[in-house]
Amino acid sequence: MIEAIALAHGWEMQHDESVVVIGQDVGANGGVFRATAGLQARFGADRVQDTPLAEATIAGMSVGMSAHGLKPVAEIQFMGFLYPALDQIVNHMSRLRNRTRGRMSCPVVIRTPHGGGIHAPEHHSESTETMLCHVPGIRVVCPSSPARAYGLLLAAIRDPDPVMFLEPVRLYRAVRQEVADDGRALPLDRCYILREGSDVTLVTWGAMTLETMSAAAELEAEGVSAEVIDLATLSPIDSATLLESVAKTGRLVIVHEAARNVGVGAEIAAIVAEHGLYDLQAPVQRVTGYDTVVPLFRLEHDYIPSVRRIVDAVRRTLAG
Amino acid sequence: MGTFRLPDLGEGLAEAEIVEWHVKPGDQVRVDQPMVSVETAKAVVEVPVPYSGTVTALHGAVGDIVPTGAPLVEFDSGTVVGSMPPTAPEEFVDSATVGRAAPADSSRTRAVPVARALAKRLGLELGAIEGSGPNGLVRLDDVLAHAPAGAPRSSSNGDARPPAGNGSAATRGAEAPPAALAVPGGASAEPLRGLRRAMAHSMSQSHAEVPGSTVCDDADIHAWTGRGDYTLRLVRAMIAACGAEPALNAWYDPASKARILMPRIDLGLAVDTTAGLIVPVLRDVRGKSPGELRAAIASQKDAAHRRATPPEDLRGFTLMLSNFGTLAGRYGIPLVMPPAVAILGCGKVRQDAVVAGGTVAAHPRMPLSLSFDHRCVTGGEACRFLAAVIADLELPE
Numbered sequence A: 001m002i003e004a005i006a007l008a009h010g011w012e013m014q015h016d017e018s019v020v021v022i023g024q025d026v027g028a029n030g031g032v033f034r035a036t037a038g039l040q041a042r043f044g045a046d047r048v049q050d051t052p053l054a055e056a057t058i059a060g061m062s063v064g065m066s067a068h069g070l071k072p073v074a075e076i077q078f079m080g081f082l083y084p085a086l087d088q089i090v091n092h093m094s095r096l097r098n099r100t101r102g103r104m105s106c107p108v109v110i111r112t113p114h115g116g117g118i119h120a121p122e123h124h125s126e127s128t129e130t131m132l133c134h135v136p137g138i139r140v141v142c143p144s145s146p147a148r149a150y151g152l153l154l155a156a157i158r159d160p161d162p163v164m165f166l167e168p169v170r171l172y173r174a175v176r177q178e179v180a181d182d183g184r185a186l187p188l189d190r191c192y193i194l195r196e197g198s199d200v201t202l203v204t205w206g207a208m209t210l211e212t213m214s215a216a217a218e219l220e221a222e223g224v225s226a227e228v229i230d231l232a233t234l235s236p237i238d239s240a241t242l243l244e245s246v247a248k249t250g251r252l253v254i255v256h257e258a259a260r261n262v263g264v265g266a267e268i269a270a271i272v273a274e275h276g277l278y279d280l281q282a283p284v285q286r287v288t289g290y291d292t293v294v295p296l297f298r299l300e301h302d303y304i305p306s307v308r309r310i311v312d313a314v315r316r317t318l319a320g
Numbered sequence B: 001m002g003t004f005r006l007p008d009l010g011e012g013l014a015e016a017e018i019v020e021w022h023v024k025p026g027d028q029v030r031v032d033q034p035m036v037s038v039e040t041a042k043a044v045v046e047v048p049v050p051y052s053g054t055v056t057a058l059h060g061a062v063g064d065i066v067p068t069g070a071p072l073v074e075f076d077s078g079t080v081v082g083s084m085p086p087t088a089p090e091e092f093v094d095s096a097t098v099g100r101a102a103p104a105d106s107s108r109t110r111a112v113p114v115a116r117a118l119a120k121r122l123g124l125e126l127g128a129i130e131g132s133g134p135n136g137l138v139r140l141d142d143v144l145a146h147a148p149a150g151a152p153r154s155s156s157n158g159d160a161r162p163p164a165g166n167g168s169a170a171t172r173g174a175e176a177p178p179a180a181l182a183v184p185g186g187a188s189a190e191p192l193r194g195l196r197r198a199m200a201h202s203m204s205q206s207h208a209e210v211p212g213s214t215v216c217d218d219a220d221i222h223a224w225t226g227r228g229d230y231t232l233r234l235v236r237a238m239i240a241a242c243g244a245e246p247a248l249n250a251w252y253d254p255a256s257k258a259r260i261l262m263p264r265i266d267l268g269l270a271v272d273t274t275a276g277l278i279v280p281v282l283r284d285v286r287g288k289s290p291g292e293l294r295a296a297i298a299s300q301k302d303a304a305h306r307r308a309t310p311p312e313d314l315r316g317f318t319l320m321l322s323n324f325g326t327l328a329g330r331y332g333i334p335l336v337m338p339p340a341v342a343i344l345g346c347g348k349v350r351q352d353a354v355v356a357g358g359t360v361a362a363h364p365r366m367p368l369s370l371s372f373d374h375r376c377v378t379g380g381e382a383c384r385f386l387a388a389v390i391a392d393l394e395l396p397e
Helices: A002-015 A039-043 A055-067 A083-091 A093-099 A129-133 A146-158 A208-221 A239-249 A264-275 A297-303 A307-319 B113-122 B140-146 B194-209 B230-244 B290-305 B379-393
Strands: A019-023 A048-050 A071-075 A109-114 A139-141 A163-168 A192-195 A200-204 A226-230 A233-235 A252-259 A285-289 B002-005 B015-021 B034-039 B044-048 B053-058 B065-067 B071-076 B212-220 B250-253 B258-261 B267-269 B271-273 B276-278 B319-322 B342-346 B350-356 B359-373
Touching (some): A002 A146, A019 A055, A039 A048, A055 A071, A055 A083, A055 A093, A055 A109, A083 A093, A109 A146, A129 A139, A129 A163, A129 A233, A129 A264, A192 A208, A200 A208, A200 A307, A208 A226, A208 A307, A252 A307, A264 A285, A285 A307, B034 B071, B113 B140, B194 B276, B230 B267, B230 B290, B230 B342, B230 B379, B267 B290, B359 B379
Parallel strands (some): A019 A048, A019 A071, A071 A109, A139 A163, A200 A226, A200 A252, B319 B342
Antiparallel strands (some): A139 A233, A192 A226, B002 B071, B053 B071, B212 B359, B250 B258, B271 B276, B342 B359
């Protein structure tokens, strides 16, 4: 996935001169995970700028650059370091269009790794997407494969409004997939159906698609046909696809790595309760991380929802 | 980024010759896969990959002599934080489609949740109920219209719990709050708690759910030698009756409309205590000797009065006995506790004027009342059972 992200950067910088890349270590070093490797050598230090270790500055610079016609793609090294930038993101990036009554938009993409599972230290395994999803005026996108990372990042850069682009670290190098470097974007604000099924709908995003797809395969062996939906754009949510799937299956299990309390899963459950309640044949189940600090690596895999927990939740909906 | 230097290969040698590279720049490698073969003065040694990542450069070509400690391979491990899982060698299969799959099954019944729950509780097939709501939505009143007689008819009865798996007065859940009733002056309302509350719930369930019927008769116990232990004789008679007619030692599952004939007789014994009705279970009465049975009955009665019956002894009876005649009353209409399908009640034994051998004589007779769930027990089965009970009770011993 990391190479797909680098490819998308390269394509768009090649084809759109207003695209610039900023962030700590994105230039000479090529980014903490090598997502911007080689870009500075290819496009020069004016378009691929290293910044100080100052997240508020990175976000603020991006807003300013966008106001002057550039399309900045900024990298925050880990989601746990995003918080100093929230003032710029919430108070400025998300509302530039509103504040100027539509005269200006804010074509910024802020990329940051998402989630854990790589034995990293504290602050490096966060999945706090729900904080961002709550803010009106920004899109929150989380790809689940190299191909979607490529296509959705291109779409995010091309979109005239700000996008928070969350990259599941567990997927950076976990899977290998040929990605055609053809500059084709994928649609934002749409779910991606990874697997069609008729008995239960599993909704997830990011790295949890791996466990969820494994659970679906395990369930298939038991004769349970699970539909797996990758939410992909976490805000705004593609309610129509979710509701159609629930109308078809009558059962919903939501899987996310983030803590349960007020997670994006709660919003999905609320959407289905408001618009799809009569289609449900069993209570909605959530399989999530726990309401605690993400543990360090020894317990990390007890925190991240397991295939077993997902299968058990599906069985609960089938028993109901 | 990392530089791997030629290690001391354990022989204290100062240098080694590169025999063969097993990796090349650009390769994604995993820990421990073969990296390079080097020849020392003694042997060819294979050096494994020290960390997962991407090989960015090799120092030295085949045939070069490399001093120990000199740079050998450059790696890009991909991150400075944490450890990346190694990339799976197989291609990632990903066949995502954007949004909106075509609905496969439009015939699925849509229902208001409380209607769905009630239909399940009543054992009704939701698909067979025509919904009166928009687009055929099944509403609570639609389910109530299909409810069997005796089931709650009012939408205001919100108790739509599924049936409890095992019947016992003392293990029932809480009853829905009673409708407020004006309390006359001088009286005070006593909220039902504990056993009484459980009884209120289980009797309501029995009344709502079970289309019961009762058949009564007497057993002439004139022939008994000695005084006899009524409870023990009744248990023995029920065991004999189960042999003659197994249909009453059963459970009925309204959801699947199935009766489950029980291979073992677990007899629920209604015990009246100061705290309320309690029904401990005598397990496998058929397998017990009269002495064991007598001991089991005594200990369960004692535990019931002490409120010390373990919860597991309050669940899962397959047949029930209520020997209310120790107090008063001749016949009664005992209520069947689902999922069991029958209960035998025994009234007060009294001397009756009986025509025997052409003359009227005074014989002690035991009045019996057998209630059964008429959904799965026929009248014939019930009467055969009762006849077998009487036949056994009328034996001298």
